[in-house]
Amino acid sequence: MDAAQAHARMLEALDGLAHVLDPLAERFAARGYELALVGGSVRDALLGRDMPDLDFTTDARPDDILAVIKGWADAHWDIGKRFGTIGLRKGDRLIEITTYRAEQYDADSRKPVVAFGDTLDDDLVRRDFTIGSMAVRLPGRVFVDPHGGLTDLAAGVIRTPGTPEDSFSDDPLRMMRGARFSSQLDFAVAPEVREAMTRMSERIDIISAERVRDELTKLMTGLRPRAGIELLVDTGIGDHVLPEFAALRDQQDEHNRHKDVYEHSLTVLDQTVGLESAYAVDDPDDQDDPSAFTSPDFIVRFAALMHDVGKPRTRRFDEDGGVTFHHHDIVGAKLTSKRMKALTFDKDTTKKVAKLVELHLRFYGYGDAGWSDSAVRRYVTDAGDQLRRLHILTRSDVTTRNRRKAQRLARNYDDLERRIAALAEKEKLDSIRPELDGKQIMEILGIPPSPLVGAAYRHMLEIRMEDGIVGPDEAERRLREWFAEQG
Structure with a gap:
């Protein structure tokens, strides 16, 4: 990415937001306060991305912010007031305005201790990464980049404005956020950041499960989730956040086709991301299909990631020295449910992911033995509202290097989908009921x-x-x- 072109894109984006930026900045300036567009909003503007939400920072305290926006905002809320944040809506824009601040964690506390600051530079140095430590002072639209964020953005590098140790000590969740940005932006993590994440990986344990869950969800629905997951595992953070998946590194698959089950699972995740758009819909509310979903989809991606986590528990060696993992689908579904419960995922999402893990082997044997119409009906009925996602997961689980075998499995699944469609048209398979109630x-x-x-x-x-x-x-x-x- 060219830095000059990115800067020009940002100025163009700011011009398009003048109807919001200028009046708000003038209200703050009239009362003697500073105001700057900051963080993700500036980064998105430089990248040419949509900016539905806008983040600002100011030297005004929360009560002063409320006084400034009174009569201008269409609605406001102060749920984050004790952390220095006031939220508001202006037209179709959601806006957050935060007092210059620093967040720090006590050694054994999950809750941040908030201290308000007085200068923009002090605020920026305490932010997570340089690509989020840029600002635009308003109303003059002066670009502020004291830590080389634009250079790192152009180079595709994730780096901290201060030392990574200080940044991750202030908020250990930033380590997961680095993995999330690696996924969302497909950026590389600077060596010193990776080293600090490795040394401080245990610090993630003081972060609440809810915050970890939110970052993991964003990571999984990013541009390249594999990159983020690999970073978590390589640095040891995965041992704390997703220990069942991290344990796959040492498991050999039964066909000896891959370095280990870990690599196979990452390949399945990659292939799932690639297939997702072929089965997704634009708006599932407009569809009759109960299995419809939109892309990117956390459920099918996380199921792809976790589909083989039952293998370490079910690993057995046969008399010929081969390795088997019988019933790893059932065991894996239980382990996945347990992990998602620990991460405080909602019951519905957990149930759907676990069902996909449990069903991911159901197709195998279709082409060899042949399925009756009854078997096809059972496949559809068991999948229920996860049928589209099961199509993706089953197809993605084929990672063999044997081209003829891969083509045969693909043809067999093509045939199964055709039979499902034919029976569905004839019998309404998505709601099978007895003929007599x-x-x-x-x-x-x-x-x-x-x-x-x-x-x-x-x-x-x-x-x-x-x-x-x-x-x-x-x-x-x-x-x-x-x-x-x-x-």
């Missing part, structure tokens, strides 16, 4: 609500799965036949 079962058999009704319902569902739609008369005949067998 509970009320009809009770009427036909003349029985009241009871466990027997549930047993009859399950029997009719089995018929639906095995034989498809048999028609109302045949369904009733089979129900009566089953009932007679119950005595």
Whole structure:
């Protein structure tokens, strides 16, 4: 990236925001306060990215900020007031204005101790990385870059404005943020930053699970999540944040095709990112498909990352010296659920990721043994609202170097998807139900609500799965036949 071109892009972006920047800056200046656009907003402007949210910093204290924006902001909130941050909305723009500050952590505390500062330079040196330590003073639009952020942005390097040790001591979460930027921007981490992350990796333990979760989510949905994950594992942070995945480094896969299961999993993640857009939709709310999702998608990416974490627990050697990992899909699903619970992910997201991990082997054997329509129905029914994601994960899990084998597996899955589509058009597979519901079962058999009704319902569902739609008369005949067998 050319620095001069980036600077020109930034000025153009600022011109487009003049209707927000100029009035706000004038209100602060009229009361004798400084104001600067800062951090990610400046970085995004230099990169030519959209800027839906704007971040400002000022020497005004929180109560003074509230007084300045009164009558100008369309709405405001002060939930972050004790940390020096006031949020507001102006038109369609979300804005945060923060008093110059420094955040530091006590050795054993998860909560930051906030001290307000008095100068922009002091504020910038305390920020996480040089690419976020740039500012634009307003209203004059003076670019401020005391730590070479633009140079690092042009070079694609993640570096701290002060020493990395001081930066990570102030807030250890910055180590994860460095991995996140590596993923989002596909930037390299400076050697001294990597070394400090390695030496201080244990410091991540004092950060709350919620903050770690948020950074991990952003990392996984970045441009190149593999880069961020590799950085976490290489520096030892992964041993604290994702220990089940980090443990894969020493596991050989059963086909001896890869250096280890760790490398295989990263390849699956790469391939998942590549396939994601082919199955994603622009707006799932407008789709009839319950498995629709938009890109980038955390669920399928995290499932790809974690799909083999059950292998260390299930590793066995056979008589011929080969390695097996029987039932690693089931074990892996449980380990994934446990890790996501520890990271405070919501139940729905956790359930979906774990289901994909559990089902990621279900397809294998399709082309060899051949599947009946019943088996296809079960595949779709078991996948439920994760069918599209399961398509991605299953295809991405093929990392063999044997070209003929890879092509055969791809053809087999193409055939399975065609059969799913054909059956879905005929039978509405996404909502398979017995042809007779509970009320009809009770009427036909003349029985009241009871466990027997549930047993009859399950029997009719089995018929639906095995034989498809048999028609109302045949369904009733089979129900009566089953009932007679119950005595």
